[in-house]
Amino acid sequence: MGFPLLKCVKCGGEAVVNLKPYGLVLCNEHFTEFYEKKVKEFIIKNKLIKPKEKVSVAVSGGKDSLACLIALDNLSNELNFQLTAYHINLEIGKFSKQSQKTVREATKKLDVPLEITDLKKETGFTLPELIKINRRPPCSVCGTVKRYLMNKVPRELGNEKLATGHNLDDILEFTVKNFLNNNFFWLSKLKPLLPSVNSKVLTKIKPLFERTEKENAVDVLSKGFNLPHLTCPFSRSSEWKEIIAKIEEWKPGFKLRFIKSFQKINFPVEKLNYKRCRICGELSSSEICSFCRVTRKQTGNLQELKNRK
Ligand code: SF4
Ligand code: ZN
Ligand code: ZN
Numbered sequence: 001m002g003f004p005l006l007k008c009v010k011c012g013g014e015a016v017v018n019l020k021p022y023g024l025v026l027c028n029e030h031f032t033e034f035y036e037k038k039v040k041e042f043i044i045k046n047k048l049i050k051p052k053e054k055v056s057v058a059v060s061g062g063k064d065s066l067a068c069l070i071a072l073d074n075l076s077n078e079l080n081f082q083l084t085a086y087h088i089n090l091e092i093g094k095f096s097k098q099s100q101k102t103v104r105e106a107t108k109k110l111d112v113p114l115e116i117t118d119l120k121k122e123t124g125f126t127l128p129e130l131i132k133i134n135r136r137p138p139c140s141v142c143g144t145v146k147r148y149l150m151n152k153v154p155r156e157l158g159n160e161k162l163a164t165g166h167n168l169d170d171i172l173e174f175t176v177k178n179f180l181n182n183n184f185f186w187l188s189k190l191k192p193l194l195p196s197v198n199s200k201v202l203t204k205i206k207p208l209f210e211r212t213e214k215e216n217a218v219d220v221l222s223k224g225f226n227l228p229h230l231t232c233p234f235s236r237s238s239e240w241k242e243i244i245a246k247i248e249e250w251k252p253g254f255k256l257r258f259i260k261s262f263q264k265i266n267f268p269v270e271k272l273n274y275k276r277c278r279i280c281g282e283l284s285s286s287e288i289c290s291f292c293r294v295t296r297k298q299t300g301n302l303q304e305l306k307n308r309k
Pocket of ligand 3: 278279280281282289290291292
C-alpha cells in the first residue's frame, strides 16, 4: 500500500496515499486525521445527525459500508447519537458468507449492536432464486429487496435514520447515467440527507457522499480491519466509472467539483400518490409494493413457485 518514493507532507514519514485533488501525500496517521475531519465536517455542515438520534448503518461488508460504520462509531460519542448496524444476508453462496463474517468481526471489534436479516427466512428465497424467478437484472432485484428491508427492519427497531456508505464514485456514476436518461425523479432523491416523507419511511443519510472509494478502502485498511476478497458474482464492471476515472486522471478534483456543483440544482420533486401495500402494509406507489411482487408474496404459495423454477 505504501509509496516508497513519496513522503508525507505533514511529517515526512512513509506515505500511504496520494490525494491529488487536495495536493496531499499522507502517511497512515495523517490520512486518518484528514479522512475523519472531512467526514465530521460533512455531517455537521449538512446537519445529517441530531443529538440523541438513533441511527442504523447498513453494512454489506464492502469497503464503503465498513468505512461508514467505522466513521460513525468514531463520532457517536462526540456528536451524541446511538449507533446500531444492519446487515442483510442475501445468501449468494461464499460471497455472502464472507461478507457476513466481515460484518460480524467489524461490529464486534467496535462493539456496535448488529441486526441481521436472512433473506431466505424472510421471503423463502435466496437472492439467486429470486433472480431466477423474476427474470430481471440481478442488481435490480437485489436493489428492490435491499431498499425495502433497509427501510423496514431498522425502522421497526426504533431507529430514526438509516446511514449508507454511498461514495463519491457511485454517486457520480448514478448522476451521469440518470441525467442522460432524463430520470430526474431519481436525481431529486440523491441528497446527503433525504428526509422522511411518512412515518413508514426512514430518513436516509449518506455521510460519505464526498469520499471516494479509494479513500474509504485506505481508511478501513489503515485502521486494521479486513476487507473481503470476494466480489458479488452478479457485479459487472461499469463503463461510466472507467470514463469518469479517466477524466479524474486528467483533471484531478473533477469528481468532487462536478458533484458539488450538481447538488446546487434543485430537481422538482415528483409528488407520488403513495398508498399502503395490500399485502405488507408498507408504503407503495401501487396496490402491491415491488418487494411483495419480487418475492411473490401476493401468490401466498411459495412452494408452487419454487416448483416452477
Ligand atoms: Fe446485489 Fe448487484 Fe451488489 Fe450483487 S452486485 S450485491 S446483486 S446490487
Ligand atoms: Zn504524516
Ligand atoms: Zn408489500
